[in-house]
Amino acid sequence: MRNVYLDYSATTPVKDEVLQEMIPYFTEKFGNPSSLYDKGLESRDAVSHAREQVAALIGAQPKEIFFTAGGTEADNWVVFGAADKLKAKGNHIITTKVEHHAMLHSCQFLEKQGFEVTYLDINEEGRVTPEMLEAAIRDNTILISIMMVNNEIGTVMAIQELAAVARAHGILFHTDAVQALGNVPINVKELGVDLMSMSAHKIYGPKGTGALYIRRGVHISNYLHGGAQEAKKRAGTENLTGIVGFGKAAEIAKRDFDKHVEHCRTLRNHLVERVLAEIPNTFVNGTMEHRHPGNASITFEYIEGEAILLFLNHAGISVSTGSACSSNSLEPSHVLTALGVPVEKIHGTVRFTIGDFTTMEDVDYVVDTLKNVVSRLREISSVNTQKGW
Ligand SMILES: Cc1ncc(COP(=O)(O)O)c(C=O)c1O
Known part of the structure; x- marks a missing residue:
């Protein structure tokens, strides 16, 4: 794997x-x-x-x-x-x-x-x-x-x-x-x-x-x-x-500053562009303009970020739902709360952060896996049923 x-x-x-x-x-x-x-x-x-x-x-x-x-x-x-x-x-x-x-x-x-x-x-x-x-x-x-x-x-x-x-x-x-x-x-x-x-x-x-x-x-x-x-x-x-x-x-x-930033930004933008284009009902949190070159905080509506994390983990992919220190807490993220993201959407948020050892193939593998995971989770999501989505 x-x-x-x-x-x-x-x-x-x-x-x-x-x-x-x-x-x-x-x-x-x-x-x-x-x-x-x-x-x-x-x-x-x-x-x-x-x-x-x-x-x-x-x-x-x-x-x-x-x-x-x-x-x-x-x-x-x-x-x-x-x-x-x-x-x-x-x-x-x-x-x-x-x-x-x-x-x-x-x-x-x-x-x-x-x-x-x-x-x-x-x-x-x-x-x-x-x-x-x-x-x-x-x-x-x-x-x-x-x-x-x-x-x-x-x-x-x-x-x-x-x-x-x-x-x-x-x-x-x-x-x-x-x-x-x-x-x-x-x-x-x-x-x-x-x-x-x-x-x-x-x-x-x-x-x-x-x-x-x-x-x-x-x-x-x-x-x-x-x-x-x-x-x-x-x-x-x-x-x-x-x-x-x-x-x-x-x-x-x-x-290696310039090389590092360029590498992370290119892969991060590719990830964001593919996710937003290929997975419906998703959005990025925070400005894209003034942003860490490797960060993509993405909300997947109608499902739980923790479930996405577990399914991705099963496919060999490590991501986080909030900061590492609070990701084992069930409290909604204080950052997304301050940003005004509604609580149910906060729970559908995943943080992807790219670094020097990430490759384009890695990003494509993550997006391909995500497409399956998200659609399967949405099929079984109670939130999804309630919303009639
Ligand atoms: C913004 C910020 N401040 C402080 C810390 C804590 O740093 P350390 O893990 O070195 O104690 C972190 C770690 O995640 C962080 O992201």
Whole structure:
């Protein structure tokens, strides 16, 4: 049976070039980067090199990159670090209804401690406009956090304009760029962001490694306390192999950016065009214009996305119904709800995400399989009968 993985927004395989770079740091180059002898210095140099590689991908200075255990830790650090540092100034945070749970649940935790959080709506394109942000700003706003690319519907936010609004008010601006990294052009200086979260496993690097960009001159409290690693800002012995892998993955993402984007966009557009033309009663969620090159969030009316997922799985195809973290929950997706998709249609939504190892034959196999699966499911669907479809 053919195996087709179309869930690159959930995670990506580690590229061979990345793995080869990592391997020596598991075995002969295992020194602790804090140790003062040569074996330690060798590891410290490797961490510094990775910092340069990640910084180069986003137009930052290496000193502005702080390695973490992934995107979730970076998001938590921003929320709790900014809240603690700036609590004397104010207790209001602005974010959006469509953030990843790493951001939403951190904000909800702060609310229990007396902070106030505004969760911005999105427009029909799936985006927040500068006007929507401007209207939510208060005198006591201390942090604005708006994701660069949504993990479910792939919409790209106008971060440069949104960050400009924050700057005009002197408010810290953070963006969760976990899904954006390597998929949309990012230059932190041009964007004008103060803080930015990243993760290695979405760009063909290892899981459990990420980074927070902290613009020079920006200060937030530490989140992890302990040793003096990461310029005394993030304690804990460095995840040496993970960091080396992240660095190499970032280097490749920069080197192959145009090729990667073109490849994903071509295959994604082919998938969308075929599905919309050949399977009736289907629609794409969110704008096609400002969108992650590999993302296709498609609703199949009158059937359940979970049933599609299971049938596709049976045919060797991996897709997701929502973000990976919430796809085992029966709650309707908070992102599609915010987009205004009716609840029964939310349940018929599947997220396909294409990556570097996807081929045109894979996409055609998925669409051909989908045509059968969808028509069989619609034949037996109770929703279908009720609607007289
Ligand atoms: C937008 C976004 N933010 C944060 C995360 C969490 O990153 P990590 O898996 O590295 O903790 C994810 C992962 O899916 C994500 O898509």
